[in-house]
Amino acid sequence: MTISAENPDVQDAETAGELYYDPYSVDLNMNPYPVFARLREEAPLYHNVKHDFYALSRFDDVNKALIDHSTFISGRGALLEIIKSGMEIPPGTLIFEDPPIHNIHRNLLSRMFTPRKVLALEPRIREFTARCLDPLIGSGRFDFVNDLGEQMPMRVIGMLLGIPEADQRRVTDHGEATLQSTEIGQWATGEVFAEFIDYRTEHPSDDIMTDLLNVEFTDETGTVRRLRRDELLMYLTVIATAGAETTTRLIGWAGKTLADHPDQRRQLAEDPSLIPQAIEEILRWEPPALQVARYVARDTEYYGQTVPEGSAILLLMGAANRDHRRFPPDGDVFDIHREVRSHMTFGAGTHFCMGNALARLEGRIALEEILKRFPTWEVDWSHAVPSQTTAVRGWQSMPTFIP
Template sequence: MRTSFPLHSPDFYAGDPYPAYRELRATSPVCWNDVIGFWALLKYDDIRFVSSHPAAFPPTKGINMPDGQLPPPVQENNLIFPDPPRHRQLRSLINSGFTRRQVAILEPGIREIVRATLDGLAPDSVHDLIEQVAAPLPIRMIAELVGAPRDDWAQLRAWSDAAIGTADSTTDLDPMAAAGGLYHYFRRLIAARRTEARGDLFSVLADAEVDGIRLNDEELLDFSFLLLAAGNETTRDLIALGTLALIAHPDQRRLLAEDPTLIPVAVEEILRWSSPVVHMARTATTDVEIRGRLIREGDVVVMLYGSANRDEDVFGPDAEEFKVTRHPNPHIAFGCGEHSCVGAQLARVTASAFFAELLRRFPELELAGEVDRMPATMLPVVKRMPVRLGTGR
């Protein structure tokens, strides 16, 4: 069944897609977009099915929604794209940097960066939360993780924003030049860690070995760009969207301010309710039927995580409500199956540290102007968000 909703349009996702999601889950949970040509999946179980069958729905031909003009970008050595068994080999090596033990080692540094980022914000004042917190915090964290000197953090953010496409439209930094700057910077950093390990993430990954195999420099470089795209942008969006959710639900925010032990559970609800990744795409390698719709070999399927994470069949009649005490919470904001997010635990720790410190300092929050969103189909990027930070006293 075709849908009249513009599921191919960046403007659609910059608005409020959730009423459309709700209608499509009820009427056409597997629907065809004939403007670009792809199947959209709206239901939780269907997305889990596709994600758990990588042979039938591999990411090797791209993970982005088709745009009708350019082929989707694919990096052969990027963890996201390869089929098993190559994917499992890369994932086993990269997992060494994201074990619970390794994340626990990193946690004090993350908390320090969160505190330092918030130190410049005065109580009962208005700030652009994106420019002053959500954008600089994740790039500082990533730079710290890989051992980049603090003097380089501002340059890394400028390169990252321009290369990934979240820089302000007034910037004169060319995206290709920015990507080149990042490439050469990370290559030098990797070479330095090959010579002298320092206990940072690059040092751990450079030394990682599984079945006698190590990551080569090109694989580490590809991972560094994945870390920037997945770690920087999704963390930025998680902070922004989570703060918006807390502003919109003052009763839930006050629960957390009064009882900070609830914050890890609340982070799961923020992930579910906000879904910092809009979609992932897969290309069918064989004919597969889903809910009576024939997905043919070569068809692209687009998994809409925001819809799945509010599926009434999984989360109940209150699926549209934001409840920071929701448990259990089997959301798929990090994806699922073989290609689920390798940095999920790190993202959880970072978000928990941020919201705990934010609400400790500023338990009262309110918007102080219009929220400016960037039209996009992959990430729900918030460009500007003026917020008044109140102490409640």
């Protein structure tokens, strides 16, 4: 293996015959951890010449970079391909904004995502989960994704936004198509929500869509106003896509991970009070999003090497989540009894995921209800299907045999 002679901490993809990370490889992203372990130790600042990006993999580096929004900006996109395309980011795309406008939009939305609204959903989420699972008792089979994982988040987002049950599938299919699209220009415009906006304008209700239609705020020019239609459409797209896809993946990974660790699964079935901590460990262990991209706004240094202004950098949250410096003694060990320490799955800083409480609630309810009915299962690997998107990784199908 050849390591950069200028600095042994920096490794170029073209010269490192063995150590290479390709963020576009679906196969690699399903199990990137051997590569991540080597990146953390051998190339904590990694440079990929082929795709022209840098990457950070150690917990402290990733955490500090996510917080430093003046050096690592989101306004050029949070996906590598979007930054490289140079596309113009549509206004109101919350995840692709920087302060101060991001703070204005985030504060506006956080007023809708209150703890009261989230917690009030628990009985309805639990009832829906039971409706999904009860017909499967005695069937011998349960698919963590198709039978529950893709159903529950879709229904919950529908509850929050006030989208009729009959239309929820169309909305989430639109989000899935957006994530899987290889064409940058096909980033969703949110038009799928147009008819619902028109309906809620005439028929207000107790939901986020009605709240967003009517809320007044002070924008970046100091003007007090309501959201424009294009802003509202983009808000709804971000909420629906991010809210549904990540939780779907979480539930799929829970099925695989607990099948791989039957002793810990048995402990959860015997003592459900351990489930919230198990959800945290699953989130750390198999994050749906492995990385987030940032545009480098000014020259910055890591390990004696300059990352020049104008570069794209990947902050490898999946690698940071297994850094033994943060999660001793070994971050590559799955342990539901691990001391709980904050991980990177929901990000950090100004872009910390505001839906984190909802995702945790959904994950907890899913595991509680599954383990009540199916305390053991084995994965049917002959029919398991990985998702083909690299933006949010996971399983399109995670079928299991149940007793």
